[in-house]
Amino acid sequence: xLTTTYVQGAPxxxxxxxPDIEAAAAFYGAVFGxxxxxxxxxxxxxxxxxxxxxxxxxxxPLTEEGATSSWTPYFQTADADATTKAVEQxxxxxxxxxxxxxxxxRLAAYTDPTGAxxxxxxxxxxxxxxxxTDVNTLSWTELYTTDAAAAKDFxxxxxxxxxxxxxxxxxxYSVVSxxxxxxxxxQGGIMQLQKENLDAGSGSExxxxxxxxxxxxxxAKAAERGxxxxxxxxxxxxxxxxxxxxxxxxxxxxxIRGSDR
Numbered sequence: 001x002l003t004t005t006y007v008q009g010a011p012x013x014x015x016x017x018x019p020d021i022e023a024a025a026a027f028y029g030a031v032f033g034x035x036x037x038x039x040x041x042x043x044x045x046x047x048x049x050x051x052x053x054x055x056x057x058x059x060x061p062l063t064e065e066g067a068t069s070s071w072t073p074y075f076q077t078a079d080a081d082a083t084t085k086a087v088e089q090x091x092x093x094x095x096x097x098x099x100x101x102x103x104x105x106r107l108a109a110y111t112d113p114t115g116a117x118x119x120x121x122x123x124x125x126x127x128x129x130x131x132x133t134d135v136n137t138l139s140w141t142e143l144y145t146t147d148a149a150a151a152k153d154f155x156x157x158x159x160x161x162x163x164x165x166x167x168x169x170x171x172x173y174s175v176v177s178x179x180x181x182x183x184x185x186x187q188g189g190i191m192q193l194q195k196e197n198l199d200a201g202s203g204s205e206x207x208x209x210x211x212x213x214x215x216x217x218x219x220a221k222a223a224e225r226g227x228x229x230x231x232x233x234x235x236x237x238x239x240x241x242x243x244x245x246x247x248x249x250x251x252x253x254x255x256i257r258g259s260d261r
C-alpha cells in the first residue's frame with residue numbers, strides 16, 4: 001500500500017492540469033471535501049488541494065501547447081538529472097527538463113514510449129504529499145497502456161520496479177512495487193488496453209485512485225457536479241468497490257473503497 005515514507009520510484013506527488021483552477025477547486029471540493037490553498041502569483045497559479053490542513057494533491061494551469069486536462073503522478077527520485085538520463089536511454093521523451101522549484105524540490109516531466117505522461121519529484125523542503133490511503137486521498141496509481149510489455153520494460157529500467165502479474169479474464173494486470181519493496185509496498189498497476197479501447201482511440205494514460213468511504217455516494221456527487229461516467233460503481237473481487245469518471249474538464253478519476261476497509 002502507499003505510504004508517505006517515500007522510497008525510490010514510489011508515488012510522492014500528484015497534480016491536476018486544469019483549464020479552470022476555480023472550477024476544478026469547486027468540483028473536487030464538492031466531491032472530496034478538498035480546499036484549495038493558492039501558492040500565489042509567483043507560482044503561476046499553482047496551488048495545493050488540502051484536507052484537514054494536509055496536502056493531498058495539487059492543481060495548476062495547462063502550460064504545454066495542446067495539453068488537455070489530466071492528472072499526473074510524480075515518482076520519488078533522489079536525482080532528477082540521473083532519472084532524466086535513464087528515461088532517455090530507455091526510449092522515453094523529456095517534456096520538462098529537470099528544474100528547481102524554489103527550495104521545495106526539483107522536478108522533471110516525461111512521456112513514456114507508449115505515450116503516457118508522468119513526472120518525478122526530487123524532494124527539497126517539500127517531501128511530498130502529507131497523507132495517502134486515508135479517505136479522500138490518493139490510494140493507488142494505474143497505467144492503461146497501448147503496450148504493457150514495453151511499458152513494464154521502460155519503468156523497470158528507469159525505476160527498477162518489481163511486478164507481479166495477476167491474470168483476469170481476457171487481461172493480465174501487473175501489480176507494481178518499488179524495488180525490493182514486496183507485497184507490503186504495492187503502489188499501482190499496469191494494464192493493457194483492450195482492442196475495443198484501442199479501436200475507439202484510447203491512448204496510454206496514468207490515472208489516480210482515491211480512497212472513499214462510499215463509492216456510490218461519491219460517484220453520485222461527482223455526477224451531480226458534471227462528471228461523465230466511465231465505469232459505474234461495481235464490485236471487483238478481492239479489490240473492493242470501484243468506479244471511474246471524467247471530471248468536467250475531462251481528467252480521468254477513479255475511486256475505490258478497498259476490501260480491507
